[in-house]
Amino acid sequence: MSKPESFLVSCDIGTSKICVLIGEQNAAGALDVIGKGAASNRGTRKGNIVNVDATIEAVKRAAEEAEIMAGVQIARAWVGVSGSNVRSFNSRGVVAVAGRDREITREDVSRVIDAARGVQIPQDHEVIHVVPREFAVDGQDGVPDPVGMVGARLEAEVHVVTAPVAVTQNIVTCANKAGIEVEQLILEQFAASEAVLTQDEKELGIALVDIGGGTTEVAVYDRGAIAHTAVIPIGGDHFTNDLAVVLRAPITDAERIKKKHGCALRSAVGEDEMVEVPMVGGRAPKLCPRTTLSDILQPRAEELFGLIREDLERLGLEKEIRSGMVLTGGGAELEGIVEIAEGLFDGPVRRGVPAGVGGLTDVVSRPEWATATGLLLYGHRYKASRRRPRGVTKFTASVSRMFKELF
Secondary structure (H helix, E strand, O other), X not given: OEOOOOEEEEEEEOOOEEEEXXXXXXXXXXXXXXXEEEEXXXXXXXXXXXXXXXXXXXXXXXXXXXXXXXXXXXXXXXXXXOOXXXXXXXXXXXXXXXXXOXXXXXXXXXXXXXXXXXXXXXXXEEEEEEEEEEEEEOOXXXXXXXXXXXXXXXXXXXXXXXXEHHHHHHHHHHHHHOOOEEEEEEEHHHHHHHHHOXXXXXXXXXXXXXXXXXXXXXXXXXXXXXXXXXXXXXXXXXXXXXXXXXXXXXXXXXXXXXXXXXXXXXXXXOOOOEEEEOOHXXXXXXXXXXXXXXXXXXXXXXXXXXXXXXXXXXXXXXXXXXXXEEEEOHHHHOEOHHHHHHHHHOOOEEEOOOOOOEEOHHHOOXXXXXXXXXXXXXXXXXXXXXXXXXXXXXXXXXXXXXXXXXX
């Protein structure tokens, strides 16, 4: 199989599954999905890699499946980063405009972004993203792009994302040992947002909730820019474990029952509906009312969205999500979970399905593929902004440079 440099590859290393997509730019300049692969993963916990060998094997299996479908060999990929140890905060910087005529240039913008990111972070952390939110020129705030404006004082507010060095190194190591070079590490909330949110939603204010296996990633956009990111230590696996413990069912059967019969809203389930539940230890299965499943799942869903609401209220952002909320990730497919979120937030909530790509859209038209699809779109947009010749790619720790060029 060939290794054409025009192909883009994404790799979403999730808690329960590895997702790999291969995309190709078509004649119109848009992105077509031509290959996908997925493999179960037992090497991560709460978004962090805890078993390198298991994760490497899962990445290999997912990559091989995608390669066979696309007929190409994967050389490098855009890889997602997440986990309970990822931290983020907003920071502000200020510089004097250097030009003689006081006209703001790209160099001034780069300097003020560097000034804004110059904050102290834990020694074992590194900066993953520095995303400009807005600028101010001589006290006039709300400026999206100050280049060409005249002023003496330039300020920038940025969103800074950091992660433990060990977390990023483990991700890169697993990818490299699976035969994949890492193009860039991208925060998974940013990737999922690229695939499921519209620009109008970002302008009005929206909360993205990506429910993964071990954690739930949250991203809040306001006035078109990222305002907040967070990681909630509850994911789809917690719903499965709750069922397994209460029903005394094997984990694999609890997961199957959750997907096929589970509903997080008890009022939506008929009182006479019954579900056959296998028992641990090979004992005979038993019949269980479907309402019992809801009695187990609904409190966990309410806990999850309650923690999200507390986080937003702490920052005063609960009133800023005027467009409501978008749920994505595998956990978003649980029946009744949209209604639970609507009830707690008293606003519109929808499931986020990946958009913006062509080709094999039917294979990625589910919330669980949002992050992998978004990584492809991110890579496509980044390469278009770079306008560099084919084949010239390099992984660098200075990821903030990407956002300066995309800005």
